[in-house]
Amino acid sequence: MVFDDFKGFAVTLKRLTRDPVTIEYPDVKRDMSNRFRGLPALRSDPQTGEALCVACGLCARICPTSCLEMHVVPSEEGDRELGEFILRAGRCLNCGMCAQVCPVDAIAMSKEYELAVQDRAGLIFTKTELAQIGSQTDDWWSS
Numbered sequence: 001m002v003f004d005d006f007k008g009f010a011v012t013l014k015r016l017t018r019d020p021v022t023i024e025y026p027d028v029k030r031d032m033s034n035r036f037r038g039l040p041a042l043r044s045d046p047q048t049g050e051a052l053c054v055a056c057g058l059c060a061r062i063c064p065t066s067c068l069e070m071h072v073v074p075s076e077e078g079d080r081e082l083g084e085f086i087l088r089a090g091r092c093l094n095c096g097m098c099a100q101v102c103p104v105d106a107i108a109m110s111k112e113y114e115l116a117v118q119d120r121a122g123l124i125f126t127k128t129e130l131a132q133i134g135s136q137t138d139d140w141w142s143s
């Protein structure tokens with residue numbers, strides 16, 4: 001019994017000299033790996049700031065939970081362009097299929113994971129919000 005106590009103290013003393021494995025979240029946050037799949041986000045051309053999305057609709061089609069909603073509108077050149085783009089993050093599985101299928105890497109998996117909200121409406125992200133998150137997101141698929 002006393003021997004077991006000493007064994008326990010020995011383990012504690014050994015641990016005292018090591019770096020802690022825990023961090024003080026949310027003040028300290030871990031760096032996520034390159035392929036971490038957070039919230040899908042819309043990327044823009046870093047030179048012009050224009051959205052890369054060509055409104056092909058592939059991401060919305062492949063999404064297994066139908067949480068992407070796209071509105072396509074006629075462009076000034078008589079072509080078509082992206083109107084609104086909605087992500088219902090409450091249904092998103094973070095599977096990354098939308099990012100994999102996008103032909104122009106316009107949608108990428110960001111490192112955003114702090115999504116807790118009081119109201120479900122807070123889990124609906126618009127094109128502007130997704131573009132804002134996407135502006136800090138690299139080309140996820142090739143990294």
Ligand code: SF4
Binds near residue numbers: 067
């Ligand atoms: S990550 Fe998966 S579930 Fe989420 S929007 Fe993309 S395809 Fe849909």
Ligand code: SF4
Binds near residue numbers: 052057103
């Ligand atoms: S994000 Fe990519 S896959 Fe989705 S509509 Fe735009 S270009 Fe197509």
